[in-house]
Amino acid sequence: DYRAALFDLDGVIVDTAVHHFAAWRQTAAELGFSLADEDEELLKGVGRMDALRIVLGIGGVEVSEDEQQRLAAEKNARYVEAISTITPDEMLPGAREYLVSLRDRGVLTALGSASRNAPMILQRLEITDLFDAIIDGSVVSEAKPNPRVFLAGAEALGAAPADCVVFEDAIAGIQAAHAGGMIAVGIGEPEVLTEADVVIPGLHAAGSLSAQGIEFVGSR
Ligand code: G6P
Numbered sequence: 001d002y003r004a005a006l007f008d009l010d011g012v013i014v015d016t017a018v019h020h021f022a023a024w025r026q027t028a029a030e031l032g033f034s035l036a037d038e039d040e041e042l043l044k045g046v047g048r049m050d051a052l053r054i055v056l057g058i059g060g061v062e063v064s065e066d067e068q069q070r071l072a073a074e075k076n077a078r079y080v081e082a083i084s085t086i087t088p089d090e091m092l093p094g095a096r097e098y099l100v101s102l103r104d105r106g107v108l109t110a111l112g113s114a115s116r117n118a119p120m121i122l123q124r125l126e127i128t129d130l131f132d133a134i135i136d137g138s139v140v141s142e143a144k145p146n147p148r149v150f151l152a153g154a155e156a157l158g159a160a161p162a163d164c165v166v167f168e169d170a171i172a173g174i175q176a177a178h179a180g181g182m183i184a185v186g187i188g189e190p191e192v193l194t195e196a197d198v199v200i201p202g203l204h205a206a207g208s209l210s211a212q213g214i215e216f217v218g219s220r
Pocket residue numbers: 010020043044045046047048051076113114115116117118137170
């Protein structure tokens with residue numbers, strides 16, 4: 001049985017991935033190329049500067065370090081503007097309920113997100129209190145698939161990697177979980193998240209996990 005649940009934010013708890021991608025599309029447009037729908041998967045879970053480098057690579061564009069900083073700051077300003085009005089209503093189905101049910105059972109919870117905007121989003125969603133630990137892109141700079149963000153979460157909870165289940169919508173995030181010695185529940189489509197141990201369409205379906213051998217035990 002597992003004692004701790006570690007959650008990615010974007011695409012698992014709230015549907016912000018669409019806003020990240022829209023903001024990157026505008027960056028590409030300014031540089032004179034466009035991003036294909038499939039490119040969105042490459043940018044999920046990846047830190048801001050790494051995501052920029054992926055975007056530039058797609059366009060075959062090289063820019064100076066200063067210009068990279070400017071492009072990333074502009075993208076972030078667009079993203080922050082887009083999410084500045086999100087409300088608790090915009091959480092993904094079942095996310096709040098699942099977090100509450102885990103906590104009611106004494107299961108430890110942590111956030112493990114590459115986003116520096118994570119604390120602000122949690123506040124706007126009014127779910128900051130549902131996490132025992134919050135690890136975001138300002139705490140850990142190594143980007144997924146590096147396991148650092150999840151290892152820091154486990155450490156903050158006082159849990160061993162083998163006690164933790166990671167919930168992730170990004171390929172890089174599932175790889176990060178495995179690199180840290182943790183089991184990974186993919187949120188999305190099995191065809192995309194082929195490396196996940198189990199895939200469910202969303203946290204509304206998390207009730208099916210125990211039938212698939214993933215059971216939590218309280219330890220608070
Ligand atoms: C999450 C998203 C990524 C995003 C990253 C950094 O992991 O899935 O698409 O690039 O956070 O977000 P930030 O808000 O710091 O730019």
